[in-house]
Amino acid sequence: MNILIIGGSRGIGKATALELAKAGHRLLLTGRNKDKLEEAAKELPPDTLILPLDVTSEESADRLLLFMEQQGFDVDGLIMNAARFPKAETKTSVIKPNASELSEILEANVVANYRIIQRLLPKLKAGDKIVIIGSTSGIRQDKGGVYGVSKWALRSYAYNLRAECKDYGISVSLVHPGATSTETRQKKSAEDVSLLETSDLGIMIATIFRLSKQAVVEELSIRPIVGDTY
Ligand SMILES: NC(=O)c1ccc[n+]([C@@H]2O[C@H](COP(=O)([O-])OP(=O)(O)OC[C@H]3O[C@@H](n4cnc5c(N)ncnc54)[C@H](OP(=O)(O)O)[C@@H]3O)[C@@H](O)[C@H]2O)c1
Structure with missing residues (x-):
């Protein structure tokens, strides 16, 4: 399959790319930082495509479609992974962040997904x-x-999207990672079991693409055994 990963240069997106490449899928990775995309591509098969793209910009969907057309990348799978994280000082609060922080996080975590999926849906079968x-x-x-608010909204969007997409035979899966070790949040030592490995998510997400065309993983939640310790 030709699989597009929005936010595929680092973390969970990159771990998923590594798993999908092992299974022989052709990939297109996006992210804002070109260097990070190029670094990720070095670990992937030579036919891997990369496109620097900020999904919060309104023209991102147009640029993406044009690039896919130019490269002959007929998308069969779409992984919406990019997200904006909250400011560390106020990350657990819905009282302290101002409304503009809420707007920015909704733009990145909900509106950007809405915009891109809406434009790509006519390409899917x-x-x-x-x-x-x-x-x-x-x-x-x-x-x-406010990050939690955006992810609750995203969940509602995914449920509604799944209900509409079933008329077209397109599956919509929602994957919920718990605390995961990435560049931004790293394990304290090799023995630290408070964070998932990015490969835990990569394996589970890539497995969705092994299922038959009539199967949908509706919702999948993966957490460290000890629970999330944010
Ligand atoms: N890590 C966790 O503990 C955790 C827990 C729960 C849920 N999640 C969810 O899992 C997903 C991946 O998280 P992660 O921790 O792997 O994140 P990450 O390491 O920060 O990677 C995020 C990826 O998205 C790209 N990205 C971010 N903003 C973008 C934008 N505006 N436009 C285009 N690309 C953008 C990043 O590249 P650039 O920065 O170069 O753009 C990168 O490739 C997110 O949806 C996150 O909410 C993560």
Whole structure:
């Protein structure tokens, strides 16, 4: 399959790319930082495409479609992984962040996904798959602050999208990572079990693309055994 990963240069997106490449899929990775995309591409097969793109910009969907057309990348799978994280000082609060912080996080975590999926849907066909990356902060009150608000909204969007997409035979899956070790939040030592590995998510997300065209993983939540310790 030709699979597009929005936010594929680092963290969970990159780990998913590594797993999908092992399974023989052709990939297009996006992210804002070109150097990071090029670094990721070095670990992937030579037919991997990269496109620097900020999904919060309104013309991002047009640029993406044009690039895919120029490269002959007929998308069959879409992984919406990019997200904006909250400011560290106020990350657990819905009282302290001002309304503009809420708007920015909704723009990145909800509106950007809405915009890109809406533009790409006409390119998808029966049997194709959309995977949306949520968060365990979007399924429970988890001191998630405005980030949690955005992920709850994203979850509602994914449920509604799945209901509409079933008429076209397109599956919509929602994956909720718990606390995961990435560049921004690293394990304290090799023995630290408070954070998931990015490969835990990569393996689970890539597995969705092994399922038959009639199957949908509706919702999947993966957490460290000890729970999230944000
Ligand atoms: N890590 C966790 O503990 C955790 C927990 C729950 C849920 N999640 C969710 O899992 C997903 C991945 O998280 P992660 O921790 O792997 O994140 P990450 O390491 O920060 O990677 C995010 C990826 O998205 C790209 N990106 C970010 N903003 C973008 C934008 N405006 N336009 C285009 N690309 C953008 C990044 O590249 P550039 O920065 O170069 O743009 C990068 O490739 C997110 O949806 C996040 O909410 C993560």
